[in-house]
Amino acid sequence: MAGVPGISLRGVSKTYRGRGADVVALKDMNLDCPPGSFTALIGPSGCGKSTAMRVALGLEDYDAGEVRIAGQAPATATASGITGVAFQDAALLPWRTVTRNIALPLEVLGRDPAHYSHEIANLIELVGLKGYEAALPGQLSGGMRQRVSIARSLITSPEVLFMDEPFGALDQIRRRQMNVELQRIWLETKSTALLVTHGIDEAVFLADYVVVMHANPGRVVEVIEIPFPRPRSDELYSTPEFHEMTDRIARVLHGQ
């Protein structure tokens, strides 16, 4: 697989045909996520960043262009179990326990969850939920539910990991804690990661590349490389280099 990009979108366009007005969600979008890299997709609401991720996952059709995940079409890649996904909302099934929610992708892929009990237990420990194996989502806090959803996204040992604002519903303090944890988990798994977010400091803290998008029509305006060494710690947030980087991205976001 050497040399094959983890995720690649080439000239992808998508238009939502509504009553009266058509909305161009994506126009001639190009995106390359090298294998093993962490890419953050950032932009204002409605710039098409979530659409781009849904297209890459095969959840939405697109009008033109080409999408490849590990060299395969999205539907083939997802059905072969090499991808993992975490959405903005934890989207847990309310009637399933933590363990059975984490096992859901296995059932969809037609694998026997019983063979994965060891992996599930490890993931529960990894996200710090030991002791909550039999809890229902309604008994967990918002942060705990998000951690279940992160564990669920990792159960297939994905080569490619998609995250759509996975911590969007959390407060700033929790978010920073979860970002540190997410980095630790990602460093252990060594997958190709694509994070959709509208938090600038979250993108800078986590990513190797920050891809900035603009709306109307949805398009990529600049790709910025983030050179900070890993593992990155909480102290990074207070350094002048970090602030310089966030200011630069903010300027690109505001079209300056």
Place this chain on the structure above:
Amino acid sequence: MASDRSFWRSPALRNLLVLLAAWEVIGQLKLVAGGALPPVSAILARFWLDRADYPGHAAATVWSSTLGFLIGNALAIMAGVLFVLFPRLQRLARGVNIAVFALPAIAIAPILVLTLQGIAPRVVLAALGVYFVTMTATVVGLSQYDSRSADVVRAYGGGDWLVMKLVRLRGAIPDILGGLRIAAPNAVLGAILAEFGGGGRWGLGTYLLGSLGRGDPARLWGIGLMATLIAGLSYAVFALISARVLGSTRSVTLNTALPPGDGDANAPLALKIALALGAAALPFILWWAFIRLSGVPEMIAKTPWGVVDYLFIADTSAVARAKLGAALMQTLPITALGMVAGLGFAFLLAISSRMMPGFIRAFMPIALVTQTMPLVALTPLLVLMLGRGISVTLWITISVTFFPAFVLLMQGLQRVPQSVLDLPRAYGASAWKELRMVSIPAALPYLFAATRLTVPRALLGVMIAEWLATGTGLGNLLNQSRGYLDYGMIWTVASVSVLLSVAFYYLVLMVERRTLTRLGMQVVE
């Protein structure tokens, strides 16, 4: 759920005790129609004397309603799943669904007794009583799934079937249980109506029919309360199950994504027209097939064409039309009047309940209990108290429209967020202004839904009253035609009452869509 639980606590329990005490006093003093309302103690004493009769009759009713409940719900859930998987099938079946919903059970009870054997009429009527409720609950439950959970399944390459299996079916269970809860008393009502409509030796309906002539109020009350108890218990069983199942499995956050739209909106026009025509024709095709398959002689069992022939072509058609016309002129005005009064009363009480929430909380459980009282059992009691005049018909119509409308309106008003209610107040609006700006518009969609949904019940109530009490209108025509073996008229009354109820349903739906679209509101299913 809150109302189910609060029933066992005060003040509902206290109100019940007060009600029973007042009942006893009024009964002892013979304050209502010279003893038509016997004291509770007299009803219990009579019940004790009749204790040998009850087990057999009650068991027969429970047996046939249980069978009907099982068969009807199995069909309803299967139909619901199919309708969700194949929306075009649902369009095709729309006519049948509406017809089943609008069927005034009393009109087809004699037909079923004519065409089927043994307890089959009871089972069929019980099954018809549950089908629409459960089918609708299944469709609603399966349609309102959490699109985010479905995305997770699809993101791993899962297709429609896996989404159905892992997300939608389990997610629909609370809705289906809610449907079963409402359907259970309907099954009991259907079985009793069929028992009452003829044949058989056992069953509470048969017992009621046999006891009507004796004019013993305590006996009639005993049967009525027994029927209510069975229906109420069946409701309670499912209320309990759904409270257990719901527990902690409700979605913990609100899904803000829009539900997937009607994918069939841009289907070719020809297909749409074909489906609409098919939907209108299908009930008649099924009717025709039912007659052919049951093998009942044509003289007794009329096909759709047979009814047209009877009403417009045969030598006696002029007489038949005159009879039918006269009956309709008696039935329709009283139904309309009763509905307007019942709905208006429910509307006023519901919107003013904002000012006296305590009273409503205590009143709701009693309203729910009366909902489970089988109409056939209620009517003779009202006749005892109100006599055989027009007022009994009016009261029945008011009561069958008032309670469902009130319950629906209250549910609607409870969905208005507190902040919306607080906003006018925060700008110093008076209570009246708040009502006018928030509560009344918020209740409007539910008033329309209540009107549409109570039409068949109102027609059923009027026809039962006419059959049992006043000797006028469609109900009486149906009863007389049974006596004269005028099969053509039986089928005619049955089909006309169904058509009327369907026509009225669509009329309200049309006005409702226009009005609510103008106000930017959603139609309540």
